Amino acid sequence: MIHIITLILLVSTELSISTNPGVKVRLTKNGLQYANKIAHDEIVKHLQSLNIPDQSGKDGHIEYTLDNIRVKGVTPPASSISLVPGKNGVSWALSNFGISISADWRVKYERGIIHISTSGSVDASVSGINLVETASFGIDKTGHPSIASSGCSASIGDVDVDFHGGISFIINLFRGTVERKIKDLLQPKVCEEVTQLINNDAEKSLATMQITVEIAKRFLLDYRLVASPVITADYLEIWDKGEVFWEAAVKEAPFSPEPLPAWSDNSRMVYIWVTNYTPNTFLYQAHTNGYLKYNLTRKDLPGDNASYLNTTCKLKCIGTIIPQIAKMYPNSTVELHLQSTAIPKAVMTNKTLTVELDTSVNMWAKTPNNTMAYLATLDVNVSLTLQPQIKNETLSEVITDHSFNLTVVKSAVGELHASLLNIVIDGILSFAVIPELNNIAAKGVQLPMVGGVQFNNTFLLLQEGNLLIGTDLQYKVEESNTLHFKAEHYSAIQI
Numbered sequence: 496m497i498h499i500i501t502l503i504l505l506v507s508t509e510l511s512i513s514t515n516p517g518v519k520v521r522l523t524k525n526g527l528q529y530a531n532k533i534a535h536d537e538i539v540k541h542l543q544s545l546n547i548p549d550q551s552g553k554d555g556h557i558e559y560t561l562d563n564i565r566v567k568g569v570t571p572p573a574s575s576i577s578l579v580p581g582k583n584g585v586s587w588a589l590s591n592f593g594i595s596i597s598a599d600w601r602v603k604y605e606r607g608i609i610h611i612s613t614s615g616s617v618d619a620s621v622s623g624i625n626l627v628e629t630a631s632f633g634i635d636k637t638g639h640p641s642i643a644s645s646g647c648s649a650s651i652g653d654v655d656v657d658f659h660g661g662i663s664f665i666i667n668l669f670r671g672t673v674e675r676k677i678k679d680l681l682q683p684k685v686c687e688e689v690t691q692l693i694n695n696d697a698e699k700s701l702a703t704m705q706i707t708v709e710i711a712k713r714f715l716l717d718y719r720l721v722a723s724p725v726i727t728a729d730y731l732e733i734w735d736k737g738e739v740f741w742e743a744a745v746k747e748a749p750f751s752p753e754p755l756p757a758w759s760d761n762s763r764m765v766y767i768w769v770t771n772y773t774p775n776t777f778l779y780q781a782h783t784n785g786y787l788k789y790n791l792t793r794k795d796l797p798g799d800n801a802s803y804l805n806t807t808c809k810l811k812c813i814g815t816i817i818p819q820i821a822k823m824y825p826n827s828t829v830e831l832h833l834q835s836t837a838i839p840k841a842v843m844t845n846k847t848l849t850v851e852l853d854t855s856v857n858m859w860a861k862t863p864n865n866t867m868a869y870l871a872t873l874d875v876n877v878s879l880t881l882q883p884q885i886k887n888e889t890l891s892e893v894i895t896d897h898s899f900n901l902t903v904v905k906s907a908v909g910e911l912h913a914s915l916l917n918i919v920i921d922g923i924l925s926f927a928v929i930p931e932l933n934n935i936a937a938k939g940v941q942l943p944m945v946g947g948v949q950f951n952n953t954f955l956l957l958q959e960g961n962l963l964i965g966t967d968l969q970y971k972v973e974e975s976n977t978l979h980f981k982a983e984h985y986s987a988i989q990i
Contacts, residue, residue: 514721515752517737517772520943523730526764526968527576527585533970534587535574541688542569542594547680554672556606557665561617561676564598570622580726584645586629593622594681600658600673604665615660619677623652626685630693638719638736639706644693647686651678700947708941714780715740716773718943729761735943737770739777741784748776753960763952763965767942769890770961774841778850787835787852791927792861793828800926804829806860816918819908824860824868831923832857836874843960848892850879855904856920871911872904875920879929881936883962885953890964891939894929947971 522530549562572592579586601614631645654674658666708716718735725732738748752772781787793804806814806827813829814821820829837853854877858870880896901920903911942964953966 515754515770516721516734516768517752517770517776518718518735518943519755519768520733520735521730521758521761521766521768522732523761523764523766524578525762527578527731529764529968529970531574531576531587534576535571535589538574538589538689538692539569539571539592541692542566542685545594545684545688547596547684550676550680552676555668556604557669557672558603558605559669559672560601561598561673562600564596567595567597567618569594572624572626578726578728578731580728584629584631584726585731586627588628589624589626591622592624593620594624595620596677600661600669602661602665602669604668611662611665613661613665615658615666617659617673618657619673620655620657621651621653621677621681622655623650624681624685625650625652626689628686628689628693630697634720634723638721640720640733642693642697644690647690649682649685651682654678705941705943709742710739710777710940711935713742713784713786714777715742715745716777716940733943737773739773739780741780741786744784746780748779750775750779755961756958758963760965763954764967765965767964767966768961769964771841771843774850778839778841782835782838785834787839787854789833791831791833791923795927795931797926797930800922803922803926804831813919816915817908817911820860820870823908824862827860827862827868829870830859830861830867832859833928843957843962845957845959848881848883848957848962850881852877852879856901869907871906871908873916873920874902874904876900877924879932883955883957885950885955885964885966886939888942888948888950889939890942890962892936894933894936897924897929899924 543566545566547564547566549560549564551558551560553559570593572589574587574589576585576587578584595618597616597618599614599616602612604611604613626647626649628644629646631643634640654677656670656673656677658670706718708718710716717738717740720734721736722734725734737752740746750772752770755768755770758766758768791804793801796803802808802812805812806821806829807825808814814825833854833856835852836855839850839852842849842851854875856873856875858873860868860870862868877897877899879894881892882895883890883892885891899917899920901913901916903913903916947970949969949971950966951969953964956963956965
Protein backbone atom coordinates (compact mmCIF):
# COMPACT_ATOMS: atom_id res chain seq x y z
CA MET A 496 0.00 0.00 0.00
CA ILE A 497 2.58 2.53 1.08
CA HIS A 498 4.53 2.19 -2.15
CA ILE A 499 1.57 3.80 -3.90
CA ILE A 500 0.29 5.96 -1.04
CA THR A 501 3.58 7.84 -1.15
CA LEU A 502 2.38 9.04 -4.53
CA ILE A 503 -1.24 9.46 -3.47
CA LEU A 504 -0.99 11.53 -0.31
CA LEU A 505 1.44 14.04 -1.77
CA VAL A 506 0.83 17.40 -0.14
CA SER A 507 3.61 19.93 0.30
CA THR A 508 3.83 23.11 2.28
CA GLU A 509 7.14 24.84 1.72
CA LEU A 510 8.31 25.53 -1.83
CA SER A 511 6.59 27.48 -4.58
CA ILE A 512 7.08 26.72 -8.28
CA SER A 513 10.42 28.25 -9.23
CA THR A 514 11.34 26.56 -12.52
CA ASN A 515 9.99 24.32 -15.23
CA PRO A 516 10.60 20.60 -14.71
CA GLY A 517 12.86 18.50 -16.87
CA VAL A 518 10.73 15.49 -15.90
CA LYS A 519 7.11 15.59 -14.75
CA VAL A 520 5.02 12.78 -13.21
CA ARG A 521 1.21 12.92 -13.04
CA LEU A 522 -0.93 10.56 -10.93
CA THR A 523 -4.55 10.69 -12.13
CA LYS A 524 -7.84 9.80 -10.47
CA ASN A 525 -7.61 6.35 -12.06
CA GLY A 526 -4.25 5.95 -10.41
CA LEU A 527 -5.71 7.09 -7.12
CA GLN A 528 -8.53 4.56 -7.37
CA TYR A 529 -6.07 1.73 -8.02
CA ALA A 530 -3.95 2.94 -5.14
CA ASN A 531 -7.05 3.07 -2.98
CA LYS A 532 -7.73 -0.60 -3.73
CA ILE A 533 -4.16 -1.60 -2.81
CA ALA A 534 -4.25 0.62 0.28
CA HIS A 535 -7.56 -0.91 1.33
CA ASP A 536 -6.20 -4.46 1.08
CA GLU A 537 -3.00 -3.55 2.90
CA ILE A 538 -4.69 -1.82 5.83
CA VAL A 539 -6.95 -4.84 6.31
CA LYS A 540 -3.86 -7.07 6.52
CA HIS A 541 -2.23 -4.62 8.90
CA LEU A 542 -5.27 -4.49 11.19
CA GLN A 543 -5.36 -8.30 11.28
CA SER A 544 -1.94 -8.24 12.91
CA LEU A 545 -2.75 -5.63 15.55
CA ASN A 546 -0.74 -6.09 18.73
CA ILE A 547 -2.97 -5.22 21.69
CA PRO A 548 -1.30 -5.32 25.10
CA ASP A 549 -2.84 -7.05 28.13
CA GLN A 550 -5.26 -4.94 30.16
CA SER A 551 -6.10 -4.90 33.84
CA GLY A 552 -7.97 -2.63 36.19
CA LYS A 553 -10.67 -2.20 38.76
CA ASP A 554 -14.30 -1.23 38.28
CA GLY A 555 -16.30 -0.97 41.50
CA HIS A 556 -16.13 -4.26 43.33
CA ILE A 557 -14.58 -6.03 40.33
CA GLU A 558 -10.87 -6.40 39.73
CA TYR A 559 -10.21 -7.75 36.22
CA THR A 560 -7.54 -8.83 33.76
CA LEU A 561 -7.81 -9.23 29.98
CA ASP A 562 -4.86 -11.01 28.38
CA ASN A 563 -3.94 -12.88 25.21
CA ILE A 564 -5.95 -10.30 23.24
CA ARG A 565 -5.86 -11.16 19.51
CA VAL A 566 -7.59 -10.12 16.30
CA LYS A 567 -9.56 -12.98 14.75
CA GLY A 568 -10.84 -11.20 11.66
CA VAL A 569 -11.53 -7.91 9.95
CA THR A 570 -14.70 -6.96 8.07
CA PRO A 571 -13.43 -4.97 5.05
CA PRO A 572 -14.34 -1.30 5.02
CA ALA A 573 -15.55 0.90 2.23
CA SER A 574 -12.72 3.22 1.31
CA SER A 575 -12.21 6.33 -0.81
CA ILE A 576 -9.43 8.75 -1.65
CA SER A 577 -10.11 12.26 -2.83
CA LEU A 578 -7.99 15.19 -3.92
CA VAL A 579 -8.51 18.44 -2.03
CA PRO A 580 -7.10 21.23 -4.25
CA GLY A 581 -8.09 24.03 -1.91
CA LYS A 582 -5.88 22.58 0.82
CA ASN A 583 -3.34 21.10 -1.60
CA GLY A 584 -3.99 17.77 0.03
CA VAL A 585 -5.53 14.31 -0.13
CA SER A 586 -8.15 12.74 2.09
CA TRP A 587 -8.37 9.00 2.70
CA ALA A 588 -11.52 7.65 4.36
CA LEU A 589 -12.40 4.16 5.62
CA SER A 590 -15.97 3.60 6.73
CA ASN A 591 -18.17 0.95 8.31
CA PHE A 592 -15.62 -1.76 8.91
CA GLY A 593 -15.41 -4.17 11.82
CA ILE A 594 -12.94 -6.17 13.86
CA SER A 595 -13.54 -9.37 15.80
CA ILE A 596 -11.25 -10.17 18.70
CA SER A 597 -10.90 -12.80 21.40
CA ALA A 598 -9.24 -12.73 24.81
CA ASP A 599 -8.92 -14.55 28.11
CA TRP A 600 -10.34 -12.94 31.23
CA ARG A 601 -10.06 -13.31 34.99
CA VAL A 602 -12.19 -11.52 37.59
CA LYS A 603 -12.06 -11.12 41.37
CA TYR A 604 -15.29 -9.93 43.03
CA GLU A 605 -15.01 -8.73 46.60
CA ARG A 606 -17.87 -7.24 48.58
CA GLY A 607 -17.94 -7.60 52.32
CA ILE A 608 -17.43 -11.21 53.17
CA ILE A 609 -18.04 -12.30 49.57
CA HIS A 610 -14.85 -13.24 47.71
CA ILE A 611 -15.29 -14.80 44.26
CA SER A 612 -12.69 -15.55 41.59
CA THR A 613 -13.71 -16.74 38.14
CA SER A 614 -12.27 -16.82 34.62
CA GLY A 615 -13.02 -17.75 31.04
CA SER A 616 -12.72 -16.46 27.50
CA VAL A 617 -14.54 -13.78 25.55
CA ASP A 618 -15.26 -13.08 21.88
CA ALA A 619 -16.02 -9.50 20.88
CA SER A 620 -17.36 -8.04 17.66
CA VAL A 621 -16.68 -4.37 16.95
CA SER A 622 -18.66 -2.74 14.13
CA GLY A 623 -19.26 0.66 12.61
CA ILE A 624 -15.61 1.75 12.70
CA ASN A 625 -14.91 4.91 10.69
CA LEU A 626 -11.55 6.51 9.96
CA VAL A 627 -10.38 9.64 8.14
CA GLU A 628 -6.63 10.14 7.56
CA THR A 629 -4.84 13.19 6.18
CA ALA A 630 -1.18 13.13 5.28
CA SER A 631 1.21 15.87 4.25
CA PHE A 632 4.40 15.84 2.21
CA GLY A 633 7.27 18.24 2.50
CA ILE A 634 10.52 18.73 0.63
CA ASP A 635 13.81 18.49 2.47
CA LYS A 636 16.92 20.49 1.65
CA THR A 637 18.11 17.89 -0.88
CA GLY A 638 14.85 18.02 -2.84
CA HIS A 639 13.79 14.64 -1.49
CA PRO A 640 10.13 14.35 -0.40
CA SER A 641 9.21 13.65 3.22
CA ILE A 642 5.86 12.55 4.62
CA ALA A 643 4.00 12.83 7.91
CA SER A 644 0.47 12.26 9.14
CA SER A 645 -1.25 15.59 9.66
CA GLY A 646 -4.43 14.31 11.25
CA CYS A 647 -6.42 11.19 11.96
CA SER A 648 -9.88 10.70 13.44
CA ALA A 649 -11.66 7.45 14.23
CA SER A 650 -14.99 6.42 15.73
CA ILE A 651 -16.48 3.09 16.80
CA GLY A 652 -20.16 2.17 16.64
CA ASP A 653 -21.12 -0.96 18.56
CA VAL A 654 -19.30 -3.56 20.63
CA ASP A 655 -20.95 -6.94 21.28
CA VAL A 656 -19.34 -9.47 23.63
CA ASP A 657 -19.90 -13.18 24.11
CA PHE A 658 -18.48 -14.70 27.31
CA HIS A 659 -17.47 -18.31 27.76
CA GLY A 660 -17.11 -19.87 31.23
CA GLY A 661 -17.38 -17.98 34.51
CA ILE A 662 -20.31 -17.27 36.82
CA SER A 663 -23.31 -15.65 35.16
CA PHE A 664 -23.99 -12.83 37.65
CA ILE A 665 -20.28 -11.85 37.61
CA ILE A 666 -20.35 -11.82 33.80
CA ASN A 667 -23.40 -9.54 33.83
CA LEU A 668 -21.57 -7.11 36.14
CA PHE A 669 -18.44 -7.33 34.01
CA ARG A 670 -20.05 -7.02 30.51
CA GLY A 671 -20.26 -3.21 30.43
CA THR A 672 -16.66 -2.88 31.63
CA VAL A 673 -15.36 -5.11 28.80
CA GLU A 674 -17.38 -3.31 26.13
CA ARG A 675 -16.09 0.10 27.27
CA LYS A 676 -12.52 -1.17 27.57
CA ILE A 677 -12.52 -2.67 24.06
CA LYS A 678 -13.92 0.54 22.57
CA ASP A 679 -11.39 2.65 24.47
CA LEU A 680 -8.59 0.36 23.31
CA LEU A 681 -9.44 0.15 19.64
CA GLN A 682 -10.50 3.72 18.89
CA PRO A 683 -7.02 5.24 19.34
CA LYS A 684 -5.30 2.02 18.20
CA VAL A 685 -6.80 2.20 14.71
CA CYS A 686 -5.46 5.72 14.19
CA GLU A 687 -2.16 4.71 15.75
CA GLU A 688 -1.72 1.93 13.20
CA VAL A 689 -2.57 4.13 10.22
CA THR A 690 -0.35 6.94 11.50
CA GLN A 691 2.49 4.46 11.86
CA LEU A 692 2.00 3.34 8.28
CA ILE A 693 2.35 6.95 7.12
CA ASN A 694 5.09 8.17 9.44
CA ASN A 695 7.28 5.06 9.46
CA ASP A 696 6.57 2.73 6.54
CA ALA A 697 5.77 5.44 4.00
CA GLU A 698 8.90 7.36 4.93
CA LYS A 699 10.96 4.23 4.32
CA SER A 700 9.19 3.66 1.01
CA LEU A 701 10.09 7.16 -0.11
CA ALA A 702 13.73 6.17 0.24
CA THR A 703 13.22 3.83 -2.73
CA MET A 704 12.44 6.80 -4.97
CA GLN A 705 15.99 7.57 -6.01
CA ILE A 706 16.70 11.27 -6.42
CA THR A 707 19.81 10.53 -8.48
CA VAL A 708 20.50 7.72 -10.93
CA GLU A 709 24.01 6.90 -12.11
CA ILE A 710 24.53 6.73 -15.87
CA ALA A 711 27.57 5.15 -17.54
CA LYS A 712 29.55 5.40 -14.25
CA ARG A 713 30.26 9.06 -15.00
CA PHE A 714 26.96 10.92 -14.87
CA LEU A 715 24.12 11.51 -12.41
CA LEU A 716 20.52 12.01 -13.47
CA ASP A 717 18.95 14.32 -10.91
CA TYR A 718 15.32 13.66 -9.90
CA ARG A 719 15.13 16.22 -7.10
CA LEU A 720 11.82 18.02 -6.74
CA VAL A 721 12.01 21.57 -8.08
CA ALA A 722 8.64 22.68 -6.71
CA SER A 723 5.78 21.71 -4.48
CA PRO A 724 3.56 19.00 -5.93
CA VAL A 725 0.61 20.36 -7.88
CA ILE A 726 -2.82 19.06 -6.86
CA THR A 727 -5.96 19.69 -8.91
CA ALA A 728 -9.41 18.14 -8.93
CA ASP A 729 -8.23 15.58 -11.53
CA TYR A 730 -4.63 14.73 -10.76
CA LEU A 731 -1.52 15.13 -8.65
CA GLU A 732 1.77 16.16 -10.25
CA ILE A 733 5.39 15.89 -9.17
CA TRP A 734 7.93 18.19 -10.83
CA ASP A 735 11.46 16.77 -11.01
CA LYS A 736 14.64 18.56 -12.03
CA GLY A 737 15.50 15.99 -14.69
CA GLU A 738 19.03 17.30 -15.22
CA VAL A 739 22.13 15.23 -15.91
CA PHE A 740 25.39 16.17 -14.15
CA TRP A 741 29.02 15.14 -14.52
CA GLU A 742 29.49 13.13 -11.34
CA ALA A 743 33.04 14.27 -10.64
CA ALA A 744 32.24 18.00 -10.93
CA VAL A 745 28.57 18.90 -10.53
CA LYS A 746 27.75 22.04 -12.50
CA GLU A 747 24.48 23.43 -13.82
CA ALA A 748 23.91 23.52 -17.58
CA PRO A 749 23.61 27.07 -19.04
CA PHE A 750 20.04 26.51 -20.25
CA SER A 751 16.66 25.64 -18.70
CA PRO A 752 13.67 23.43 -19.51
CA GLU A 753 10.90 24.85 -21.67
CA PRO A 754 7.27 24.81 -20.41
CA LEU A 755 5.39 21.59 -21.10
CA PRO A 756 2.20 21.71 -23.20
CA ALA A 757 -1.22 21.09 -21.69
CA TRP A 758 -2.47 17.50 -21.58
CA SER A 759 -6.15 16.69 -20.98
CA ASP A 760 -6.32 12.88 -21.33
CA ASN A 761 -6.21 11.33 -17.86
CA SER A 762 -7.37 7.81 -18.76
CA ARG A 763 -4.10 6.15 -17.70
CA MET A 764 -3.07 5.95 -14.06
CA VAL A 765 0.26 7.69 -14.50
CA TYR A 766 1.83 10.00 -17.08
CA ILE A 767 5.54 10.83 -17.25
CA TRP A 768 6.97 13.62 -19.39
CA VAL A 769 10.69 13.60 -20.22
CA THR A 770 11.67 16.86 -21.90
CA ASN A 771 14.53 17.35 -24.36
CA TYR A 772 16.24 19.23 -21.50
CA THR A 773 17.25 15.89 -19.94
CA PRO A 774 19.15 14.39 -22.91
CA ASN A 775 20.55 17.83 -23.81
CA THR A 776 22.04 18.29 -20.33
CA PHE A 777 23.63 14.85 -20.73
CA LEU A 778 25.11 15.85 -24.08
CA TYR A 779 26.29 19.19 -22.66
CA GLN A 780 28.07 17.51 -19.76
CA ALA A 781 29.51 14.80 -21.98
CA HIS A 782 30.99 17.33 -24.41
CA THR A 783 32.29 19.88 -21.90
CA ASN A 784 33.96 17.18 -19.81
CA GLY A 785 35.68 15.53 -22.76
CA TYR A 786 33.64 12.34 -22.60
CA LEU A 787 32.75 12.28 -26.30
CA LYS A 788 36.08 11.12 -27.67
CA TYR A 789 37.26 7.72 -28.73
CA ASN A 790 40.19 6.12 -30.50
CA LEU A 791 38.80 3.53 -32.88
CA THR A 792 41.09 0.66 -33.93
CA ARG A 793 40.61 -2.63 -35.75
CA LYS A 794 40.13 -4.29 -32.32
CA ASP A 795 36.81 -2.42 -32.03
CA LEU A 796 35.42 -4.06 -35.17
CA PRO A 797 33.52 -7.35 -35.04
CA GLY A 798 35.28 -10.44 -36.32
CA ASP A 799 33.82 -10.42 -39.84
CA ASN A 800 34.85 -6.81 -40.33
CA ALA A 801 38.13 -6.75 -38.40
CA SER A 802 40.11 -6.24 -41.62
CA TYR A 803 38.12 -3.15 -42.66
CA LEU A 804 40.80 -0.78 -41.27
CA ASN A 805 43.67 -2.61 -42.99
CA THR A 806 45.63 -0.82 -45.68
CA THR A 807 46.36 -4.09 -47.47
CA CYS A 808 43.69 -6.75 -48.15
CA LYS A 809 42.28 -8.94 -50.91
CA LEU A 810 38.72 -7.65 -50.80
CA LYS A 811 37.23 -4.53 -49.19
CA CYS A 812 39.23 -2.46 -46.73
CA ILE A 813 40.31 1.14 -46.32
CA GLY A 814 43.35 0.43 -48.53
CA THR A 815 41.20 -0.63 -51.49
CA ILE A 816 38.77 2.25 -50.98
CA ILE A 817 41.56 4.88 -50.76
CA PRO A 818 44.45 3.43 -52.79
CA GLN A 819 47.01 6.15 -51.96
CA ILE A 820 46.90 5.12 -48.27
CA ALA A 821 47.67 1.53 -49.26
CA LYS A 822 50.51 2.70 -51.48
CA MET A 823 52.11 4.97 -48.85
CA TYR A 824 51.57 2.65 -45.85
CA PRO A 825 51.22 -1.00 -46.94
CA ASN A 826 50.56 -3.74 -44.40
CA SER A 827 49.42 -1.16 -41.85
CA THR A 828 46.18 -0.44 -40.03
CA VAL A 829 44.29 2.82 -39.75
CA GLU A 830 43.12 4.35 -36.49
CA LEU A 831 40.42 6.99 -36.22
CA HIS A 832 40.59 9.44 -33.32
CA LEU A 833 37.11 10.90 -32.83
CA GLN A 834 36.15 13.85 -30.65
CA SER A 835 33.12 16.11 -30.46
CA THR A 836 33.78 19.69 -31.58
CA ALA A 837 30.53 21.30 -30.45
CA ILE A 838 27.80 20.57 -27.92
CA PRO A 839 25.54 17.90 -29.48
CA LYS A 840 21.81 18.52 -29.59
CA ALA A 841 18.84 16.23 -29.03
CA VAL A 842 15.70 17.23 -30.94
CA MET A 843 12.27 15.79 -30.18
CA THR A 844 9.43 16.29 -32.67
CA ASN A 845 6.01 14.73 -33.17
CA LYS A 846 7.63 12.01 -35.26
CA THR A 847 11.28 11.57 -34.36
CA LEU A 848 14.00 11.80 -31.75
CA THR A 849 17.30 12.78 -33.33
CA VAL A 850 20.75 13.64 -32.02
CA GLU A 851 23.01 15.97 -34.02
CA LEU A 852 26.74 15.52 -33.39
CA ASP A 853 29.70 17.44 -34.84
CA THR A 854 32.97 15.50 -34.64
CA SER A 855 36.55 15.85 -35.66
CA VAL A 856 38.08 12.65 -37.08
CA ASN A 857 41.86 12.38 -37.21
CA MET A 858 43.08 9.46 -39.32
CA TRP A 859 46.40 7.78 -38.52
CA ALA A 860 48.27 4.84 -40.00
CA LYS A 861 49.89 2.42 -37.60
CA THR A 862 52.83 0.89 -39.46
CA PRO A 863 54.32 -2.58 -38.95
CA ASN A 864 57.06 -1.08 -36.75
CA ASN A 865 54.34 0.53 -34.53
CA THR A 866 55.02 4.12 -35.59
CA MET A 867 52.06 6.44 -36.15
CA ALA A 868 51.78 8.39 -39.43
CA TYR A 869 49.26 11.20 -39.77
CA LEU A 870 46.86 10.80 -42.71
CA ALA A 871 44.05 13.37 -42.59
CA THR A 872 41.56 15.35 -40.55
CA LEU A 873 37.83 15.30 -41.30
CA ASP A 874 34.89 17.25 -39.94
CA VAL A 875 31.89 14.92 -39.73
CA ASN A 876 28.34 15.99 -38.85
CA VAL A 877 26.35 12.93 -37.79
CA SER A 878 22.58 12.72 -37.38
CA LEU A 879 21.24 9.74 -35.40
CA THR A 880 17.56 8.78 -35.35
CA LEU A 881 16.52 7.00 -32.16
CA GLN A 882 13.44 5.01 -31.22
CA PRO A 883 12.57 5.28 -27.50
CA GLN A 884 11.18 2.23 -25.72
CA ILE A 885 10.00 1.26 -22.23
CA LYS A 886 10.95 -1.93 -20.43
CA ASN A 887 10.80 -2.68 -16.70
CA GLU A 888 10.18 0.95 -15.74
CA THR A 889 13.33 1.92 -17.65
CA LEU A 890 13.51 4.27 -20.63
CA SER A 891 15.96 3.14 -23.31
CA GLU A 892 16.59 3.83 -27.00
CA VAL A 893 17.74 2.08 -30.14
CA ILE A 894 19.35 3.84 -33.12
CA THR A 895 17.21 3.08 -36.17
CA ASP A 896 18.85 5.30 -38.79
CA HIS A 897 21.82 7.56 -39.38
CA SER A 898 23.15 10.06 -41.86
CA PHE A 899 26.23 12.26 -42.05
CA ASN A 900 28.07 14.96 -43.97
CA LEU A 901 31.84 15.24 -44.04
CA THR A 902 34.43 17.79 -45.04
CA VAL A 903 38.15 17.21 -45.53
CA VAL A 904 39.97 19.73 -43.33
CA LYS A 905 43.54 18.57 -43.99
CA SER A 906 45.24 15.73 -45.83
CA ALA A 907 48.80 14.38 -45.78
CA VAL A 908 48.11 11.78 -48.48
CA GLY A 909 47.03 13.97 -51.36
CA GLU A 910 43.51 14.63 -52.55
CA LEU A 911 40.79 12.66 -50.75
CA HIS A 912 37.49 12.29 -52.54
CA ALA A 913 34.41 12.79 -50.37
CA SER A 914 32.57 9.93 -52.08
CA LEU A 915 35.28 7.48 -51.05
CA LEU A 916 35.52 8.86 -47.52
CA ASN A 917 31.74 8.50 -47.22
CA ILE A 918 32.16 4.77 -47.78
CA VAL A 919 34.80 4.60 -45.05
CA ILE A 920 32.85 6.61 -42.48
CA ASP A 921 29.59 4.78 -43.22
CA GLY A 922 31.35 1.47 -42.66
CA ILE A 923 32.87 2.66 -39.38
CA LEU A 924 29.49 3.90 -38.16
CA SER A 925 27.70 0.71 -39.21
CA PHE A 926 30.30 -1.80 -38.01
CA ALA A 927 31.50 -0.22 -34.78
CA VAL A 928 30.13 3.11 -33.58
CA ILE A 929 26.38 2.52 -33.81
CA PRO A 930 26.45 -1.03 -32.35
CA GLU A 931 28.44 0.28 -29.38
CA LEU A 932 26.08 3.23 -28.91
CA ASN A 933 23.12 0.82 -29.05
CA ASN A 934 24.70 -1.31 -26.34
CA ILE A 935 24.93 1.77 -24.12
CA ALA A 936 21.45 3.07 -25.03
CA ALA A 937 19.86 -0.33 -24.35
CA LYS A 938 20.80 -0.08 -20.67
CA GLY A 939 18.53 2.95 -20.39
CA VAL A 940 17.75 5.05 -17.34
CA GLN A 941 15.41 4.30 -14.46
CA LEU A 942 12.24 6.39 -14.37
CA PRO A 943 11.21 8.14 -11.13
CA MET A 944 8.94 5.54 -9.53
CA VAL A 945 8.91 4.06 -6.04
CA GLY A 946 9.81 0.43 -5.43
CA GLY A 947 7.22 -2.32 -5.83
CA VAL A 948 5.30 -0.53 -8.61
CA GLN A 949 5.41 -1.94 -12.14
CA PHE A 950 4.14 -0.52 -15.45
CA ASN A 951 1.25 -2.12 -17.32
CA ASN A 952 -0.63 -1.17 -20.53
CA THR A 953 2.02 1.41 -21.39
CA PHE A 954 2.23 3.74 -24.40
CA LEU A 955 5.00 6.08 -25.52
CA LEU A 956 4.41 9.26 -27.54
CA LEU A 957 6.93 11.65 -29.07
CA GLN A 958 5.88 15.30 -29.02
CA GLU A 959 7.48 18.64 -29.77
CA GLY A 960 10.20 19.04 -27.15
CA ASN A 961 9.22 16.09 -24.97
CA LEU A 962 8.53 12.39 -24.69
CA LEU A 963 5.29 11.29 -23.01
CA ILE A 964 4.81 7.93 -21.29
CA GLY A 965 1.30 6.91 -20.26
CA THR A 966 0.84 3.78 -18.17
CA ASP A 967 -1.30 1.91 -15.74
CA LEU A 968 0.26 0.47 -12.60
CA GLN A 969 0.60 -2.93 -11.05
CA TYR A 970 1.67 -3.31 -7.45
CA LYS A 971 4.06 -6.21 -6.89
CA VAL A 972 2.99 -7.88 -3.65
CA GLU A 973 5.79 -9.04 -1.37
CA GLU A 974 5.93 -12.76 -0.64
CA SER A 975 5.99 -12.05 3.08
CA ASN A 976 2.71 -11.23 4.78
CA THR A 977 4.28 -8.22 6.43
CA LEU A 978 5.34 -4.99 4.83
CA HIS A 979 8.92 -5.00 3.68
CA PHE A 980 10.82 -2.11 2.15
CA LYS A 981 14.14 -2.17 0.33
CA ALA A 982 15.90 1.18 0.45
CA GLU A 983 17.88 1.65 -2.75
CA HIS A 984 21.19 3.49 -2.67
CA TYR A 985 20.85 7.10 -3.68
CA SER A 986 23.03 10.22 -3.54
CA ALA A 987 22.03 13.76 -2.70
CA ILE A 988 23.45 16.38 -5.04
CA GLN A 989 24.63 19.60 -3.40
CA ILE A 990 24.93 22.67 -5.61
